[in-house]
Amino acid sequence: MKKHMLAISAITAFAVLMTACAELNPQPAATAAVSPKASTSPSPSAKPTATVSPSPAATKTPTEKPSEKPTAKPSASPSPSASPSPSATAKPAQTAKPTGAPAASGDKKAVSWYYMKKKKGQVPDFPAETKKMKPEQKVIYVGTGKKVYLTIDTGGPLGDVDKMLKALKDNDAKANFFVAGYNIKKDPEFLKRLVKDGHLVANHTMTHKDMTEMTDEQVKKEIEDYEKLYKEITGKEIVKYFRFPYGKYSPHLLDVISGMGYSSVFWSTAMRDWEPRKNGADDPYNDIMNNLHDGNVILMHQGSEENIEALDRIIKAIKKEGYELALLSDM
Ligand SMILES: [Zn+2]
16 A cells, blocks of 8 residues: 555656646645655656546545536546546546547647646746647746745635735735636625735636636636626726636637636646645645745635635745745736
8 A cells, every 4th residue: 555655646746736626636745745756847758647646535625616526527638636536547548538628629638737846946847738838828827036926716615704814914915816706796795805905806717617618609708707797896807817717728728718818827836725634724834835936826725724724824934935925917
């Protein structure tokens, strides 16, 4: 069993598969860091789908709507959450055929975002597909310099909003919120507070569903409906940053999103924060501080109590390391 775990750990070290909301990562990033040596990069031929690791258990994120089925069906690129059992790894990714996308052309092939964690202070490695991304697709996953971009994903419960906003305000820190549209409908005051406090609130779709399983028209509607809702409540135009629910995208969708004027925002740190943390607030603290690097785009889920609990301490520590907490629009 230990050997097996080590093997998993090694795989995880190759690819810290962290995706937005509801994604499963077989090993917390902290565990990956403990493994003897994280590989600096996957073999050039390795497809992202080939690195999908087994998930010991099909844990559902606490931050998702119960009705959501993250990525349970076969798809061109099984995301971490698409492999609820270890047997899923037996499937060679190469044989997987796109099923959900309306047209199965190469650039519509669904991909799940991930990164390869390195030592503290070092910018992670990013998957091969990032090399094919074009500047006009406006994809963001890491910045440069002494800036850290805290991106808070609110696809699930809002949690202790007062405590979270206080931690940000007390430390004079700004954050970037990707709030699902249904949460804004449920609680418009939350959006108003974020905007009033000077945070950036960005487009995370109305329904928080897998965009790779939608038609272009459906994707556009998700985004435009969000824009309308934002304007209705704040009286302002939305700043055009977008995050794919579950980090699932395709090159074609990057074109669609950038065609609407948006930058697509992924991340360079994520955590296993869709489930209770073993060591409480120490886990998010360590996960973030052990991977802190220049231009770090940190993904946190607001639904995690431990994240909110740790937020004040995390911000203080990030600042102590000489970083400014910045808005994506400062990038
Ligand atoms: Zn999300």
